[in-house]
Amino acid sequence: MNYVFQFNVVWDHFPELLTGALLTIRLSASAMALGLCLAVLCAYGKSAGPQPVRWLVSGYIELIRNTPFLVQIFIFYFSLPVIGLRLTANTAALLAMTVNLGAYASEIVRAGIEAIPHGQVEAARALGLKRLQIFRKIIIFPAVQTVYPALASQFILLMLSSSVVSTISAVELTAITNSLQSTTFRSFEFYFVATGLYLAMALAFRAGLSSIYWAVFRRGRPASR
Amino acid sequence: MGRPFGSGEFLYLLKAIPWTLLLSLGALVGGGIVGLVIAILRTAPSAPLRWLATGYIELFQGTPVLMQLFVTYYGIAVLFDIQVGAWPAVLTAFTLYSGAFLGEIWRGSIQAIPRAQWEAAACLSLSFPKQLWLVILPQAARISIPPTVGFAVQLIKTTSIAAIIGFVELTRAGQLMTNTTFKPMIVYPIVAALYFILCWPLSLLAQRLESRIDTSLGIKQHF
Numbered sequence: 521m522n523y524v525f526q527f528n529v530v531w532d533h534f535p536e537l538l539t540g541a542l543l544t545i546r547l548s549a550s551a552m553a554l555g556l557c558l559a560v561l562c563a564y565g566k567s568a569g570p571q572p573v574r575w576l577v578s579g580y581i582e583l584i585r586n587t588p589f590l591v592q593i594f595i596f597y598f599s600l601p602v603i604g605l606r607l608t609a610n611t612a613a614l615l616a617m618t619v620n621l622g623a624y625a626s627e628i629v630r631a632g633i634e635a636i637p638h639g640q641v642e643a644a645r646a647l648g649l650k651r652l653q654i655f656r657k658i659i660i661f662p663a664v665q666t667v668y669p670a671l672a673s674q675f676i677l678l679m680l681s682s683s684v685v686s687t688i689s690a691v692e693l694t695a696i697t698n699s700l701q702s703t704t705f706r707s708f709e710f711y712f713v714a715t716g717l718y719l720a721m722a723l724a725f726r727a728g729l730s731s732i733y734w735a736v737f738r739r740g741r742p743a744s745r
Numbered sequence: 746m747g748r749p750f751g752s753g754e755f756l757y758l759l760k761a762i763p764w765t766l767l768l769s770l771g772a773l774v775g776g777g778i779v780g781l782v783i784a785i786l787r788t789a790p791s792a793p794l795r796w797l798a799t800g801y802i803e804l805f806q807g808t809p810v811l812m813q814l815f816v817t818y819y820g821i822a823v824l825f826d827i828q829v830g831a832w833p834a835v836l837t838a839f840t841l842y843s844g845a846f847l848g849e850i851w852r853g854s855i856q857a858i859p860r861a862q863w864e865a866a867a868c869l870s871l872s873f874p875k876q877l878w879l880v881i882l883p884q885a886a887r888i889s890i891p892p893t894v895g896f897a898v899q900l901i902k903t904t905s906i907a908a909i910i911g912f913v914e915l916t917r918a919g920q921l922m923t924n925t926t927f928k929p930m931i932v933y934p935i936v937a938a939l940y941f942i943l944c945w946p947l948s949l950l951a952q953r954l955e956s957r958i959d960t961s962l963g964i965k966q967h968f
Contacts (some may be wrong), residue, residue: 523823586898586944587937588905590916595933598923602930676807683809687909694811708819715812722807 529706530713540696541717547614547692548679548725554614555621555678556671560664562626564655567633577626584623590684592616597688613685613692621678628670632663665737672729676722683718693717747927754922758935761918762943768904768914772839773897779844784851785877798848805845810906814838818910831912839907843900850896854889855881891955898944898951905940915939 530537566577584592596619597612607615636659644654664671686695693714701710748754786798805813817838821829858881866876908917919936923929 522826525823582945582948583937583941586902586948587940588902588916590905590908591919591933591937591940594916594919594923594929595937598929599933602928680807680809683811684906684909686811694809708816708823711812711815711819715808715816718809718812719804719807 525709526706527709527713529704530709533700533704533710534713536696536700537693537714537717540691540693541721543610543690544679544682544692544694545721547610547617547685547690548675548682550614551617551621551678551682552675554618555625558618558622559625559629560660562622563629563633564660566626566630568651568655581623581626584620585627589616589620589681590687592620593685593688609685609688609690612688613682613690616685617678617682620681621674624674625671628667628674629663631670632665632667633659635666636663668733668737672726672733675729676725679721679725680718748925750922750926750928750931754926754932755935757922758915758918758932758939761913761915762939764912764914765901765904765916765943768835768839768907768912769897769901771836772843772900772904775836775840776843776847776900779840780847780851783844783848784855787848787852788855790873802845802849805842806849810838810842810903811909813842814906814910817841831907831910835904835907835910835912839900839904842903843896846896846899847893850892851885851889853892854885857888858884888958891951891958894947894951894954898947901944901947902940 562577562581565573566581569577593613593616596616597607597609600607600612640658641654644658649657682692683694686692686698689695697710697714701707704710783798783801786794787802789795789798814835818829818831818834821827821834821837862880862884863876866880871879904914905916907914908920911917913921915936919932923932926932
């Protein structure tokens with residue numbers, strides 16, 4: 521091996537990498553919030569909606585879960601303009617990420633809903649609560665709490681797969697790395713450091729998500745038993 | 746305004762499917778070998794070995810596949826001083842990637858086997874490798890089939906990322922056809938449909954196998 525590593529080039533451009541990482545974080549965090557809302561809606565539709573809604577939601581979930589994220593991005597960014605929907609790269613990226621996460625997360629949330637003991641729903645019905653009230657006040661909170669670890673892993677997978685949106689010129693971390701390595705010819709060094717940044721972001725997201733868990737589900741309650 | 750999208754273009758997409766499947770299969774076999782080693786190390790009695798395997802899994806599950814692809818691609822060139830083609834580079838990267846995921850899936854299967862099975866095997870004075878090979882792994886293999894099939898679906902979808910470094914499989918073929926026909930509204934939905942045809946039967950199979958194991962062994966836990 522007679523290759524000389526030159527990481528100092530990477531450090532010179534480190535602020536630019538951080539700008540890219542910031543967009544990755546912003547995109548991922550927005551997609552997590554929007555995707556979770558979409559997932560809860562779909563989970564409600566699939567477990568309590570009328571039959572056509574159930575079919576629609578199932579179709580959406582199966583379609584998204586059985587096609588690659590990369591192709592979904594291409595459809596949002598390259599195909600939609602043909603029918604008059606022209607999106608900027610960042611909007612298309614956010615939309616694709618939200619739609620993708622919504623499908624995976626709604627199956628997770630639904631598993632949580634199914635784990636709620638039926639007696640609770642019956643008790644709520646006996647108290648005269650309406651269907652939507654039961655979902656809002658009785659079911660959804662403990663359901664999300666039960667499946668929170670699975671949701672958190674799915675969120676982190678989404679953040680990692682966001683590197684793929686670099687293909688539609690959304691200038692997040694991977695895109696910035698691509699352009700920097702092509703002008704400096706230090707490909708290995710740049711990708712190595714970018715990979716390290718992703719690892720750090722994954723760990724940071726995991727820590728952030730578990731502190732959200734504590735803040736939302738555990739505050740003012742006795743420790744788990 | 747480009748060529749029309751006809752049967753020739755469609756045929757080009759179809760001809761790219763074997764590359765997607767070959768890449769997935771190669772990564773599944775290679776990743777299976779890596780994954781078995783990782784799964785065994787993760788459940789090994791020695792702590793440093795467990796840390797090693799955990800570190801491997803954390804590294805590959807905590808970074809994007811695309812980055813792993815780039816680092817492998819340029820890393821091979823830099824470390825071994827040879828310029829490799831796209832095929833060996835993507836195969837190596839996807840093997841390492843699926844090794845981490847399969848390792849984690851199979852660790853779960855190994856740990857789902859009741860402790861008493863290990864103890865019973867130890868009582869028969871079997872050595873650790875024999876306990877693993879003769880008693881634990883055959884039972885673990887059975888429960889690991891549904892999630893492994895599920896991972897195969899994930900792998901087929903993930904191989905689309907090889908398109909980004911120019912490896913011609915289904916997604917890359919779609920990009921090329923879009924560039925010649927200028928009809929993304931036709932090409933990409935067809936590409937998506939082809940992936941769906943590949944993945945959906947496997948997804949259904951995984952679900953069916955899972956429900957069967959659920960009833961016959963009662964191993965799957967409800968939380």
